[in-house]
Amino acid sequence: MLDKEITNLLTYAELHLMLDELDKARAARQIVRLLKLDGYSPLYESDENAVDVDGMTSPNKLLEPLIASAVERGAVASDKTAELKADIMDALLLRPSEINDLFADTASVNRQKAFDFLYDYSVKSGYVDLDECAKNDRWEAKELKSKIEVIINVMPQASSSDYPPCALCYENEGYGASANKRTVSVDIDGEDWFFTYSRHQYFDKHGVLVNKSHTPPTDGKDMLGKLACAADFMGADGFVGINAAAENGGAKNSVHEHFQTGYRYAPELRAGYGNRYKSREYPYIELGTVDWYNTVIRLSHSNREKVVEFADKLISAWNGYSDERISNSDGKSNFANVVARKIGGKYVFDIILRSNGVKKPRIPAEYNEIKTDALGLTDLLGYFVLPTKLSEQLQKVRLYLDGTTPFDKAALPADTKPFGGMIERMLKEQGGTVSSLEAKLNLHDEIDAACEKILSQSAVFDAETIKPFFESLGIYEL
């Protein structure tokens, strides 16, 4: 029973996951035990066995019949299939120490190849499930000046079988639905951290760098020093960022210290300088604002200590700053997100200044439906992650725009009610109902524009209003 399926999976692991011939029989027995089968007889090169395993990019197709059989036979509860999948794959994978050795050996010759190896392994192991990620509704906002990407996240959230105390903890490697997770150890400024790719590939090569201890984030100079060290680790093609640099009111979604990492060319990181400035105290540091929707200050130099020192001064000054537009009387309204990269031997820091104390104009009702949570690092970099329920809401809105459902603003159901004003305006702009495809594209444009406005609203300064802040730091425009 299932001999053919297990043989195919073993062949897949040999081809894609470096399963050694000598480890094959043992792995097969582990799988037999996990699936609660009576036994397994290996099949060799028979026609029966002819599946294009070589061309496969994920184990999903091979796992499907095994999982279906296990559920049918009652060998696994139907809500525990994610754990079973992870356990089966874990039986076929290299051990954490072997992954670490391979990563280190490769990195010593070519750092990018080491990351490529780990990424490929994480995908082929089924931990990063690109089939699941592809379910997310995503598009590029082509009409905008800076091409932000919009992602409506419909991928199921990570399972609840996390190792305590939290989902980021190092101990998740090999546990529950993360049994097939693999990490590599990293020294970050003298501390033990690890790197792994994220299940949710919101953007290219989305990963996390995590402290091996379940410890709250540090801030100030310590945090900036760690970021610079992490930028060294990520190498030429990567970035590393932190959600909120300050304790103050930032979108602190974690009690476990970690950074987000990704591929260098996020929309915000592609943006060039707006205005250039110079610091009297650090005249050698390249400094400017970034031509982006909100307030980003970019600084760069090859001397790590000096860049960290200057960035710390800038953020500390910002945390205590207030003027007639920005109220910050208790010193808790301002915070910053920081992204670090290492480009051509230079440490490049993008500091995104943010505040809850800036008075903003009222926003249209639908904005609260489009973006329900605070802006996180991902959004700020131009990857706008929108809530799952929006996918269904927009499908319903589209039916009004293409005339499938007659529009009556007063009689809208609760889930589309917040979009009443928007639908009314769009119907007017369209000159009535349009084709289904046109309605979809118009809706994308509408969401793009909303994201752009939400991002712009998080700006705290413009070229004029930033002057007193910079002057207080001895920074002048070039």
Ligand SMILES: [Zn+2]
């Ligand atoms: Zn933790």
